Amino acid sequence: MGFGTRSALRLRPNSHFNNSISFFCSQSLTLCESDPQYQKRLQKVQKLETLISRGRTITARRFLRSLLLTKTAFSSLSELHAHVSKPFFSDNLLWLCSVSKMLDEATDLYSTMRKDGFVPSTRSVNRLLRTLVDSRHFEKTLAVFADVIDSGTRPDAVAYGKAVQAAVMLKDLDKGFELMKSMVKDGMGPSVFAYNLVLGGLCKVRRIKDARKLFDEMIQRNMVPNTVTYNTLIDGYCKVGGIEEALGFKERMKEQNVECNLVTYNSLLNGLCGSGRVDDAREVLLEMEGSGFLPGGFLSFVFDDHSNGAGDDGLFDGKEIRIDERTYCILLNGLCRVGRIEKAEEVLAKLVENGVTPSKISYNILVNAYCQEGDVKKAILTTEQMEERGLEPNRITFNTVISKFCETGEVDHAETWVRRMVEKGVSPTVETYNSLINGYGQKGHFVRCFEFLDEMDKAGIKPNVISYGSLINCLCKDRKLIDAEIVLADMIGRGVSPNAEIYNMLIEASCSLSKLKDAFRFFDEMIQSGIDATLVTYNTLINGLGRNGRVKKAEDLFLQMAGKGCNPDVITYNSLISGYAKSVNTQKCLELYDKMKILGIKPTVGTFHPLIYACRKEGVVTMDKMFQEMLQMDLVPDQFVYNEMIYSYAEDGNVMKAMSLHQQMVDQGVDCDKGNG
Template identity: 30%
Template sequence: MLRRFSFAPMEGVSWWRNLSFSSMILTHLILLRSGRVKDALKVIDEMFESNEDSNCRPNDATGDILFSFLLKRERNGEIWSEDEIVNLVLKFGDHGVLISSFWMGRLITRLCRNRKTNRAWDLFTEMIKLGAVLESATCNSLLTGLAREGNFNRMNELMAKMVEMDIQPNVVTFGILINHMCKFRRVDDALEVLEKMSGGKESGGISVSVEPDVVIYNTLIDGLCKVGRQQEGLGLMERMRSQKGCAPDTITYNCLIDGFCKAGEIEKGKELFDEMNKEGVPPNVVTVNTLVGGMCRTGRVSSAVDFFVEAQRRGMKGDAVTYTALINAFCNVNNFEKAMELFNEMLKSGCSPDAIVYYTLISGFSQAGRMADASFVLAELKELGIRPDTVCYNTLIGGFCRTNKFHRVFEMLKEMEEAGLKPDTITYNTLIAYASKTGDLKFAQKVMRKMIKAGVVPTVATYGALINAYCLNGNVNEAMGIFKDMKAASKVPPNTVIYNILIDSLCKNNKVKSAVSLMEDMKIRGVTPNTTTYNAIFKGLRDEKDLEKVFEFMDRMIEHACNPDYITMEILTEWLSAVGEIERLKKFVAGCEVSGSSAQKASART
């Protein structure tokens, strides 16, 4: 009989109507398991077409068999699309057969994971209209999808629908709400949810009394710490202690220690570390890394080493993150001997270094100009089978440029090409900046053309390096041409630095009117001039002896709250004293916050 069902032709399906319901279900199951899904769906269509009083119409069991198959298996190597499954669910619903809450939850989860949350919402509301009996687990699946997208309006609407359906939210429901509120930095709303769930208050019409668990408390403490409210996090930890079966764990302490360390309160973080040891809460490598990282970021490198040594004495081991933080800290202060000592210790301890450790060393050596050491670490990296990425090559290219080893730069570029890596904006900017500093404008332009041809969009830094190169070479007209192209063709907005370069160069080349025009252009474009900008224009106007214009820019400088430096005061004091404008100079000084040394120089001359 099984063989007959498995290989039966489907041309005349009307004979299936003579089978009993159990035989139909068995046939349906065999067809599905043999991969004949279309034939199985034809059987279901036949079942739907049977008389309403027939015992062969599909029921919940039919739906469970079909949807368990479609949601767990593949069809001809391709997963059944969500839309196909949803259409079948609605078809069953139209015939009075409603998908079970379990399979409904699975389908909604799948829809949400594939970023089809709107489709999931429509299915959910449609099934409610059809009278489906749903459970909190199904609602939680949809709530997770909505929360992932930050759709808090629909989340509130869903909670209201749960009230209508008399579905009681559980600890998972509240956990989803609180977790995503904290992720979106809505910590006060999350705290309000905590009060509603634990205080027996009404939440959207539902009388709620759900005890928060450790996960919920930890989520809230982490959320508070991430917005700089560590003290409130400590208060929540005390509340945890007062609740039976909800003692703070390692994660609780890690969240608080991380919060205090990021706020620069290392001593408080260390105090919590000592407390957790005293309370019998075991610290882990995350705890160690948080404190080591915090100490290194605040310049307490020796303390970080001492703490790590003590942690090791207590039986705790570091990982790649621990060693990377320490190695990076020593590289930043050019203590490469200690950095390499830690690297070797890492190897001896059996802790496998990852690419980041090697990149940290390469970066440190490159910044210090120790390119032989950087090259050695690169060779070690390759020996381990780790492929350097574009960031690593950019670091090396920058180092070789700074040490004037341009032949090595070409070697790095060739290696990148052989590895299938393409230069990015930083690569091109580094090359253009180096060529500009060495006065090789022809090469700089060549790199720029290649950059554009490769589809890499030039940035303000790219144009800045090129404009500066032409200005340094006295070719201000070419620099202005690039500036105009930057604004028009490339649509890259110039910044204060670029305006400063051009204004200074124009003034030095006796083109003060053009420099003044650029100052006006800055005003129109909303680019704020700084002290360097004003110093450049003041020098130019002094050479032109244009007192009226200099007074205008002095007033503008006060209006923009741009404080002069000693260069500003030297330019203006010498000039205005010589032309008898002492009172105007005093008024200018009174309207600005001038540094002590500058003020003394000005008052001495006035």
Template identity: 25%
Template sequence: MIRRYNRGFLHSTPRTLILKALPCMSVHCFSSPEVSAADESQNLSWEKRRLTITPQIVHSTLLNCPSNLIALSFFLWCAKQPNYFHDVLAFDCMVNVLARLTKKYVTVRRIVGELENVGCVIKPQTFLLLLRIYWRGGLYGMVFETFEEMSTFGFTPNTFARNVIMDVLFKMGHVDAAIKFLKETQFRNFLTFNIALCNLCKLSDLSNMKDVSRRMFREGHYPNVKTLEIILNCFCKMGRLAEAYQVLCLMITLGISVSVNVWSILIDGFCRLRQPGMANCLFKKMLMTGCSPSVVIYTSLIKGFLDSQMVSTASSILNRMESDGYAPDLVLCNVLIDCLSKIGKYDDAFGIFVSLSERKLIPDSYTFCSLLSNICLSRRFSLLPKIASGVAVEVDLVVCNSLLNYFCKAGYPLHAVELYDYMLDRGFTPDKYSFVGLLGGLCGARRIDEAVNVYKGIIMYCPGVDAHVHTIIIDRLIRVGKYHRAIKLFRRALVEKYPLDVISYNVAIYGLLKSGKIREAFTLYSQMKEDGVLPNSWTYNLIISGFCKERDIKMVKQLMQEISEAGVELDHHTMNTVTKLLFNSHPYPSTLNQLIEMWNSGLIPDQAMYA
């Protein structure tokens, strides 16, 4: 240790070194009232001076430091000054400084050694600051190394250091290790649990979230408002509305004022799960508590009722909103255009677009996309020139993807292919919607070989694409009658374990049925359930219709039993097909008895019997 300090003093003291290197830093002197005028004219020693440090001065000094090592030593020196704390800007500046030092010296030990060489005294605070900088910069490997070096120097990591390590473990996906680290932390504090809960919410890890919450309450810590909102939002996104309601009750029990943001999260959660009635009840409760609604809440409610095709209720909510003095913004207008188009109210949706100029709202790319959706659904393609002239938007990826979709549905597949080439020339990075538009365009233009080659290139160079891309190529090939090729691609997707959903299976089953391969379709239906993908109403309607065409009454009854157990109702067309099959296969009294028996066992819904 003597050698270290002598070596530092041979060059200069830390204070002298820093001040020589930092000419831009202003120093203010303060004299004591007992000092005479003669004494004031003399040079005062450093012990009688006091530096006034401000964040602006520190940041300016860090930017003008002649070397990264001096910048780091100055940063550490400022942190040791009484009543001074670095702001976010200073830490952001130090992320780049420390990254360059790490690139030069490779290890934390060497960086610490260089700090000693310029006269810095290494203390626990030194490692804590290095840890925090690496943490902020996302240099997780160096975070672990800094943590280990603390112990090497004889310092015991405190709770803050352990909290940082736990957070990094969560962010790197090592959930079990992070939970273990939390449990092994001796002096857990509020921040310990808060970090864990926020990370678990991002990961939607419900089991660990509940365990950590219980542990937090047992140790006398309570989540703050922001954390409770994060938990609430997580439950709503997962569709766990009962748990979300419990969080609301907890907030009320703890005496926490329920903000408009909390009400908004809950109302939106119920609307997303197609329960607008419950959302409306919450809205009324919110009004009873004296909390004023926002345009965001009104937007969620209106969208929820429109998605449920309850147009009159949505209209009354919109009228109430306007009577309360809230004017619809562009987001709400875009939602109205989109939702009204989807439920077939094309003229009403177009009327909302026309009213934008009266409301002094400027249409954006989402307005244009919603209008394109309106045109595609209504098949009124002649409206496109009129809309294009009324919407002056910057061409971005969202607009291009909507145009790709429009060209495919309007019957202009070559236009879609040309637009995709234009997007690449303009430097756009295609996403899954772009790929879907391109594949649809190529298949629509009967450029099948090219479409298949493009698909293979996509899965090779963009391995993260979701089920939608795999489904679209199979669907488009089936539409143009290329059943064998479509099923071949689907089976390859199964072997390669690409992400496939219930729609993917349904499309493949439909292709097999269209090609007359009913047994293969049933085999795929069985494999689908084995793979953990639950059939939906479309699946059941497809497969039972196939066996009706084969006049396989035994399989039809077996499937009807499965449908009853799954609680799924068949559409009227399929039920009529089943009934017709039974009547054509058996004498009238026998068929009637079978239908009554199936109805009594719940295999046929009441409305089907009375249809």
């Protein structure tokens, strides 16, 4: 009989039971005979052993808990363990503690057994690993597994599976791969379960190419992917925008006779609706109808633009709706994304009529959609419908409405909703305060913004980078750079680390005020804090330098960008060209223009503003050449371009050409200023 089998671990009353007695008596014969307390302990241990040996696990768990909780017989598991036969009862006790989710006791007992030179059975180790994983003690899981390996015991596929699961949950995918290689070395090969775990981990961190390689490895090993395998990859591809690949895996499932389930369809619907592929989403829903997840006619009801619910009363009669909450929420969200909010509301009402229980999530989707459309009144009506159905608005509901009011500058209404939120027993969150700070900040009411920071402090809510970012952004836009810097210092003092976006705000404000010294001070502070400068950072500084005539410094920074792995874009080139145009260096402007075209960076109308301005001194022929090149790129000239061209031709004495351009400007619908009116 194998050491790792269940029957080998059950204690037989006639052998192990007697072993316990002989163990006690060998310690102290006199004590065994005379101490009543000792006899009671012995009886309790015997009872626990008997319960385990007879497979009465539930009763044994209760009895063990009572022994340890009351502490009348034993003050701790260690004391109980010191009075039992070893290794038989120790192993069963470890298994029982693991099953009972007494993790501290189980891990302590495991350590004690190992110190005593005992190696727990495969059954007990697997149970311990499973309980550790279920309780999210992933590091401890890997530590126990490593100790099992060190003991010379060969773990089975179950133990490896739990170790792989722990590694993936810790996002240590390299460890996951290492464990799978060890499985191969041990001659068992990774299981489909193990592959699915690592595939899930890779997809979660969007390493979809590596996930595909791992899937191909599965196929090469002649392993049969299951529904979980395919669902993991379909969801992974949908989340990175690989819709075609996801649809390809769905077709592969059909070819391999692997059944699609709700998880499959939900992932596809979410991906398709999120990317605006409504027609493809319709096809998936049609397939769901054919598979019995939706009643016949449901699809036409959802997508028929002329349907208002009339005549659809019998649509669902006697037909089971097998979709879950996630499915209909994805469907509602998809309809809202394409602007069909009223149809989404109609679909939800029809689902509710036919026994589908609505959720707060479904109503929050509608509230958010109406707010996105700018229809706050309908958003509020939706919250009222929500309450009529016995669903209390939650923080997401309130925060959505509050955020919209703040966005539109209706901060008084926003505060009214905050009070209502509190009255309903929902505490304001950091997101609530962030909206208020942003709303009042945009109106220039900075005293109120600081009051909100104080309120957050009193409520025990720690402001985050968005809280401070909103305030700093508003202060910068209001040209209150000193105040913005004070907020930055407060932010750092409270242990909230600024990000690149916040430094970019401060650099932008400094440049707009021509305070380049301050701009570069913030830039240096940013780098010293270990925050990488972004493309926005460099573009802002280059633009600021160019506007202030410091084009040489701007170009030095331009060259520095590439070395930092930050590739210039059209905004970078526009800023540099503009700087050289102001310095009246037409040749340099044209060189930069040619360079950006060679690099495949498409010029914009903004590129031609400084170019045409710079070409004025070269004469109208050069200007017109640049103008024609702009038209060939299908770029529509704006007021600035027309004004420059008209003025130059008029100045050159070519009034007819100037008048022709003026008429062209009018025909194009470009506003004329007073000078060209």
